[in-house]
Amino acid sequence: MLPLVLENVSFAVNGRTIIDRISVEIAAGQRTVILGPNGAGKSVLMRLCHGLLKPTAGVIAWRGPTNGGLRQAMVFQRPVMLRRPVLANVIYGMRLAGIAPQERELRARDVLEAVGLSHLAEHPARMLSGGEQQRVALARAWALNPAVLFLDEPTANLDPGATRDIESIIGQIHASGTKIIMSTHNLGQARRLGDEILFLYQGRLAERAPVERFFRQPVSPEAASFIRDEIPQV
């Protein structure tokens, strides 16, 4: 289904522009990190790409062949756990995705194993810690075997240990063949997890570069300033 193509995409609410004429083509394979300060429009851009929001101008299109429908999933900053056991949370997503009933439980247990939560499969999901809940959210998304996985600041609420777990799982999901598109404001995380950086500033795509080049030699002054850990000048 990739590449994902955005042509002059804008999004405004009550006259306030949040995404401002972004054009970009996101290809399969690499891990794409959407980087930028708070309020740059990262979350909104992810929601537009995922289809939760409709752009007020411009076009968003999947240009590749989509056999078997749009296989995409999203993990949010704050995981939403249904009031049922962990395993049932994973199976819920698979049921909605139309995965055959006899395959669901086996696959669900596999992904729970992979995220290190087999021992909590029968526990009520909402009683888990924040880090564990985010791992359930990753398992629920992974179980759908998506072609693209969007992650909206998946570790913003987590401590360093839990963050490390989540980052390692994201690496595994990518290794299993899923395209990763993730937003973060954390420079270290962008460096660790990104192959390419889309730097967003005030709703505009200020810069796009391979991760190594981005950190070594940012082209846009906003990115250079952000990397120096400064608040970009308005």
Next chain:
Amino acid sequence: MSEIAQALAAAGAMIFGFDPKLIEIVLLSLRVSLTAVAVASIIGLPLGAAIAVNRFTGRRALIVVLNALMGLPPVVVGLVVYLLLSRAGPLGELGILFTPAAMVVAQTILILPIVAALSRQAIEDSWQEYQEQLRSLGAGPLTSALTLLRDARFSLVTVVLAGFGRAAAEVGAVIIVGGNIDGVTRVMTTAIALETSKGDLPLALGLGIILLALVLALNATAYWIKEAAQRRYG
């Protein structure tokens, strides 16, 4: 003072002696109000969920009307149902005026707005939290409503018990459409009204004590279920 003490003692004797007349009245009360709450829940819970997850024109007006109808005066409901069911009324053919069926109809109309409005509120609270995640997983309005009905089930127990409490405690509607016929349509509240005016305090007091105990037990149950569920499922 001694008169009240005597009445209390007599009431106690009736309750603990399982006075057949008292039992009959209590059982009819329960039958009518439980049936009404069952019918109101079957209609009201899905209605509340549907209003919570759908966006349509007139939605706000509907919510305001529904909230206002929670305060429906029972005597007005009784009057309207009386007019509908009376010989000359549009539903006079049914011939159910002055039967328990008419009382069920009146109480259902009385508590349907309570069940629908309170469940709409409870489900919409969850909906705020779940909305993006459910849409991301591909849930349409119907699936979302069913998921939320299940996930908010412990709050909905409280909603249903609130409806039952209202039905069991009202007198205005059942006395008009039931007629307070001894052995046929006499329930706790209508019996209390009648016996008090007749000066038969022991029966009135006995019924009053049972009614109070019932309402107290209901609220304790609702509270306990919610507490236990919170601890168990988060």
